[in-house]
Amino acid sequence: MVKVTICGAAGGIGQPLSLLVKLNPQVTELSLFDVVNVPGVGADLSHINSGAVTKSFLPSSREDKTALADSLKGSDMVIIPAGVPRKPGMTRDDLFNINAGIVQSLAEGIAENAPKALILIISNPVNSTVPIVAEVLKKKGVYDPARLFGVTTLDIVRANTFISQLYPEETKPTDFEVRVVGGHxxxxxxxxxxxxxxxxxxKLSDEQKKTLINRVQFGGDEVVQAKNGAGSATLSMAYAGYRLAESLLKASAGTPVTECTFLNLDPSIKGAAEAKKLVGGLEYFSFPVKLSKDGIAEVEYQxxxxxxxxxxxxxxxAEEQLAKNIEKGVSFVNK
Structure with a gap:
């Protein structure tokens, strides 16, 4: 029995992500939470003849916390794509004040109703929202750093795709597995x-290398511009979030899997102390990690x-910028 809850299930990322999770044969219950439109999403998905039973939860008012609590109870995994999307000219930092409050309230719900769940944070800015969730869980006395994941998988997906596009006659994206570290x-x-x-x-020129790296770093802007202000990277982000979720489900079934994730380099995790020394003492950083049924088993700091x-x-x-991003998240909760 595997229950997965998606918080923000009716959004641009949440809907395709919910569809992908609904199709996973390991998932027996799919719980959908959002503050708008989620009953329709749930009804739509419930018609799909896969094994996961679908339930949706919509608060009756701003003060109603029962819907969130009911959606979370018994969850093995919680995925959070909730928040507002980027608009043209908006940086990830611009999103902070809105999304930080949303993520904090969801983290409080998880602490009270699903403290043992694996938690995957998609809500931007990930460099700050992951520390927010960690601080909330610490305050509630239920924090396990091995179970908290900042989803950076889209950066890996882009890195593989974009270099393959430079060699269209001889490669495809699945030929590569480029690790992407740092932040998101x-x-x-x-x-x-x-x-x-x-x-x-x-084989690339210096200019080509620079352009390629910049494209990976700012790939989100490419999508925002292409959608003419009507959205951001929702489909590719949903796929990337699902890829990490799927890897965790495989790991829980005993298959060895390594993925990159933005994690808390807490000394309780094998290899985290060594990793922390290599990144100037930062508390959070994206590294490749070995996954297990309990979450992060080991950081591949080497x-x-x-x-x-x-x-x-x-x-x-990256280290210089991350220090500020992390502090921003921690301060938001502790102010």
Missing amino acids: SGETIVPLYSLGAKSHFE ILEQVSDAEKQLLAV
Whole structure:
């Protein structure tokens, strides 16, 4: 029996994400929570002849916390794409004050109703929202750093796709598995092409390399502009969020899986202390991690000992920006 709850299920990311989770054969119950439109989404998905029983939960008012509590009870995994999307000219930081409050209230609900769940944070800015969730869970006395994930998988998906597009005659995106470390916004995103696609990356000119890395870092802007202000990266983000969820479900069934995620480098996690030393003592950073039924089993910190000199420069920029992003999240809860 596996229950997955999606908070923000009626949104642009939430709907396709809910569809993908509904199709997973390991999921027996799909719980959908949102503050608008979710009964319709639930009814629609419930007609699909997959194994997951679908239930939707809509609060009757702003003060109603029963719907959230009922949606979360008994959850093995909670995925949070809730929040407002980016609009043209809006940075991830612009989203902060709105989405931070939403994420904080959802984290409080998880702490009270599903403290043992695996928690996947999609809501931007991830560099700050993950620390917000951690601080809430700490205050409630139910924090387990191995069960909290910032979803950065879209950066990996883009890194693989974009380099493949430079070699359309000889490669496809699935030929690559480029690790992306750091954070999940702009220059905090560091694709390690020297390790995951070395031969193809080295053939590129310096200008091509710079353009490729910039495209991975700011791929979200590309989608916002292409949609002419009518949305952001919803479909690709839903796929990326599902990929991490699916990997965790596979790991819970005993299949060894490694994925990148933005995590708290807490010393209780194997390899986290070593990882923290390599990133200037930052509390949070995206690393490849080995997954298990209990969440993060081990941080593969050794990857940073193998990066190129150019990537070391990118990491230095990422670390400086991440320190501010992390502090912003922690301060939001503790102010």
